[in-house]
Amino acid sequence: MSVLSYDMLLRSVDSHLIWLKGNIFVLSSLIQILLVAAIIVLVSIFKKPIKSFAKKSTDRFSFAESGYSLVIRNILDHISGIIIALLLLFARHVSVELHHQTKILQLAANIYIACIAISIVSTAIKKKEIAKAVKIVVLILTCLNILGLLAPLMALLDGIGFMFTGTKISVLTLIEGVALTALVFSVGNFIVDSISVKISKTSGLNPTLEVLFLKLSKTLVVIISAAAGLEMAGFSLKSLHYFSGALGIGIGFGLKNIFSNYISGIILLIDKSIKPGDVIEVGDRFGWITDLRARYVSLRTRDGKEYIIPNEELITHRVVSWSHSDNRIRIVLPVGISYDSDVRLAMNLAVDAAKSVQRVLKDPEPVCRFTEFADSSLNLSLRAWISDPQNGIANVKSEINLGILDRFNSNNIKIPYPQRDVHIN
Structure with missing residues (x-):
């Protein structure tokens, strides 16, 4: 040493x-x-x-x-x-x-x-x-x-490659293609998001058209990014037509559901049957739409659950929309009173209870109908309208029922228990 x-x-x-x-x-x-x-x-x-x-x-x-x-x-x-x-x-x-x-x-x-x-x-x-x-x-x-050392390294990477339809594809061109794809994709998404924010703040455009613009723009960004990256990497788009048939078959079998959901999403936006904020019922799921994506719709329920529903399901299955053309919906509350109660007074009290609830509309105003003579009661039907179903239905019914109960108790209107007469011979 x-x-x-x-x-x-x-x-x-x-x-x-x-x-x-x-x-x-x-x-x-x-x-x-x-x-x-x-x-x-x-x-x-x-x-x-x-x-x-x-x-x-x-x-x-x-x-x-x-x-x-x-x-x-x-x-x-x-x-x-x-x-x-x-x-x-x-x-x-x-x-x-x-x-x-x-x-x-x-x-x-x-x-x-x-x-x-x-x-x-x-x-x-x-x-x-x-x-x-x-x-x-x-x-x-x-x-x-x-x-x-950058120039020698680039020369080395450019020397490593293979031939594809008469064109040399090197490691360097592949790296450049990936980098260009990422760059174009990032810049394109940034521009689309910026324009979308600007439109939503200033134009007052329909939310459905906003979502449609965003989806189509981002699809265009993906296509342009992929095309730019392939061209930079050396894969000429003209030479790729040899593989278009195989690619189409692969998409048809492997990506059928994905493309079906994507196309279904575009159809939903174009015909304006579904839009953010709508209150819908799909099967046993009831809630309001919070987001429309390329593949699915997000449906939030009153209990905090969020369902991810594929777009195709909204096209092929029956959907009940509570706010498609009009946010106003009618709620119906059955009420039973005893046979010895004053029916007209009970009807007026039920209507008054509905009118006292803030979310119940004044026009059309609540009405009460005498529907039938039942085994144990005289059945009434109270009908009232609200314009904000996304804020819940059960809570409005609860407020009205409490108002009816308080008014019936104050005016000696009885709500009977089920009764049966038994005759012994």
């Missing part, structure tokens, strides 16, 4: 000094270092005025209140770094035109661009796992570029 001696230390220092003299302590490198320092100091001095001016400009054009507020906020937060990177790139361009060295300027610009990209990505992507993965990829690519 060798021991670090004084002579070895001197030789190491001398070798590093020689490298510094040949690469750093030369006029061109010193000029670049001073230029980088001057740009950073200059922008730092005017940092607050620059940010204030940028903020006033965005407020003047109402960008901060638009669907792109997140992007604008990220740009404002990194405005100083962006200006430094742009000035460094401009200085590099001028140096190239003057045939001067530009390695340090390029290195500083790359570092600033990488830092800005990583910071913006970390705040723009909502899912932490995806944001972390993108940050790592950007950081690795930046380090490889700074070390001069």
